[in-house]
Amino acid sequence: MTEQRDSSFLLSSFAPRRRDALRLLSAAALGAGAWPAFAQDGKRLPRLVTVSGAITEVVYALGAEGQLVGTDTTSLFPAAARATPKVGYMRQLSAEGLLSLKPDAIIATNESGPTVVLDQVRTAGVKVEIIEADHSWGEVQRKVQAVGRAAAKEAQARELQARLDAEWVQVQQRIGAAKGRKPKVLFVLSHSASPQVSGEKTAAHAVIGFAGGVNALGGFQGYRPMTAEAMASAAPDIILTSTQSIEAHGGIERFWQRPELALTPAYKKRALITQDALLLLGFGPRLPAAIGELHDKFQAALA
Known part of the structure; x- marks a missing residue:
């Protein structure tokens, strides 16, 4: 928090001069010709920067990848997204880096930032969609709706949403009809030397519930260090983690x-389930498939 306040103070001390510089950079970017994509009627389509692996997936699902001029480092699927120009980690963006890609729109979640950077980009005249x-x-x-608006592909977005909604209803009905008890599942985040476990108000908590399980830990929000006491009290039937966590170990x-x-x-049963982190926690267009797969693995682990 101290670092954030200090950064905000430093930026505010020369904000007018910075805004003028950003406007000039944005104007120069718009005047430069680079990577245009056109609709069938000949109109230039908006140039997009996406800040979220799941949002990038939506762009590809809508066939708008030709409009992508930049993505963040969490944008790893499909494989082609890895070759796009990168704007850095979603929480450590820079205005100059974003504007250098000459976007018409930036699509991000409220987990992206710093906020001051996104405000600077708006001031420079770039549309910023926050989900x-x-x-x-x-x-x-x-x-899906935000990408449809930003990419000028709202009709395609409606079609995609209808298909995804149908998939979601189908998988939830299947899970709801499952017999037997719900497994106690513990999600372990272990991409570093200090593993953590998920409580409430996390993506892991949500997917465990969607897939027909129960989060083995509750009573707190976010993540906590994995301790022997926590493991003994949680007594999970299943450990859930990402493939990246396994690789890190x-x-x-x-x-x-x-x-x-x-x-x-x-x-005792070596009941371990893994999924790719973006697939499991990204909340993108592959979520129905990810939840269906997770449910099947829960059932198999209980058998």
Whole structure:
């Protein structure tokens, strides 16, 4: 918080001069010819920067990838997105970096920032679409609608949304009809040397519930360090983590060697489920498929 306040103070101390510079940079960018995409009627389509791997997926799902001039570092799917110019990590954006790509619109979630940078880009005349990330199906819908508006592909967005809504209803009906008890599932975030576990108000908490499970930990929001006490009290039937977490640990066997995990029922059965982090937690157009796959793995682990 101190660093953020200091940054805001420094920016505000020369804001007028900075705004003028950003306007000039934006004007120069718009005047330069680069990477135009055109509609069938000959009109130039908006140039897009996406800040969220899931939002980038929507762009590709709408066939608007030719309008992409930049993405953030979480944009890893489809594979072609990895080759797009990168604007950095979604929480560490810079106005100069964004404007250098000459976008007409930037599409991001409210988890992106710093806020002051997005405000500077707006001041420079670039449209900024901010989507609320609340770990709901509505979040996916808002992403599709926002990309449709920004990309001038609203008809295609409506068609995509109708298809995704049908997929979501179908998978939720299937999960709702499942018999037997709901498994207690613990999500472990372990991309570094200090693993954490998810509580409420997290993407992991939401997907566990959508897939027919129960978060083994509650009573707090966000993430906490993984401790022996937490593992013993949670007593999860299943450990859920990302494939990236397993890779960071050096493989599944190395992951299970963590002493905290030995205190859980999941350890005795080696009940471990993994999914790609973006697929599992991104809340993009692949969410119905991800939840259906997760539910099937939950059921198999209980068998």
